Amino acid sequence: MKATNQFKLLLIGGLLVTGAATAGDAMxxxxxxxxxxVSITWQNPKDYTDIRSANMKKSRYERQLFETLTRNLNKEASKLLKPGQQLRMTVTNLDLAGDMRPTFGATPNDIRVVKPVYPPRMSFSYQILEGEQVIMAGDEKLTDLGFMDSMPNISNKPYMYETKMLNDWLDKTLKPGS
Known part of the structure; x- marks a missing residue:
């Protein structure tokens, strides 16, 4: 009887720890x-076309994806924006380059197949602010149909196609004389 009670306590404790760990991962x-x-609001990511991971928990993958794209965009925006200016974006859709495909048991995870027919796409609104004043704003629907032609084949940086698409847009939008 005593062993049964100890087992119940261990089981309850395990469930509490698991629940706490899972709650910490929630987005x-x-x-x-x-x-x-750069500040980006990712609006309703559950409705995005394709931000699935091949082998990572969804909330962790989304967090990594969003933080990486924000960090990469900041590198370019910092070069182009004047001191005191900020870029605020609200992303309404994201479709990563490639397409997720099942492996039918060959591996435990799906794989992302990257081909020219699966270009990166992103829809968002943006504002360039100087202090609290909006000096430029707009809505964009980006697609990079030539994404595989412009990247070195040996590059393996995470989200390189999406980063290049965003950097190209930023250059076109903010560079003088563009």
Whole structure:
């Protein structure tokens, strides 16, 4: 009888620890990532076309994806924005380059197949602020149909196609004379 009670306590304790760990991984409905001069609100990511991971828990993958894209965009935005300016974005859809495919038992995880017919796409609104004043704003629907032609084949940086698409947009939008 005593062993049964100890087992029940261990089971309850394990469930509490598991629940606490899982709760820490939960993503807010509309997460916000910030890095330097860039702030991005990821609006309803559950509705995005394709941000699935091949082998990572969804909330962790989304957090990594959003933070990486924000950090990468900040590197370019910091070069182009004037001191005191900020870029605020609200992303409404994201479709990563490639397509997730099942492996039918060959491996325990799906794989992302990257081909020219699966380009990266992103829809968002943006504001360039100087202090609290909006000096530029707009809505964008980006697609990079030539994404595989412009990247070195040996590059393996995470989200390189999406980063290049965003950096190209930023250069076109913010560079003088563009």
């Amino acid at each position: 807010p409905e509309n997460p916000v990532t910030e890095d330097g001069v």
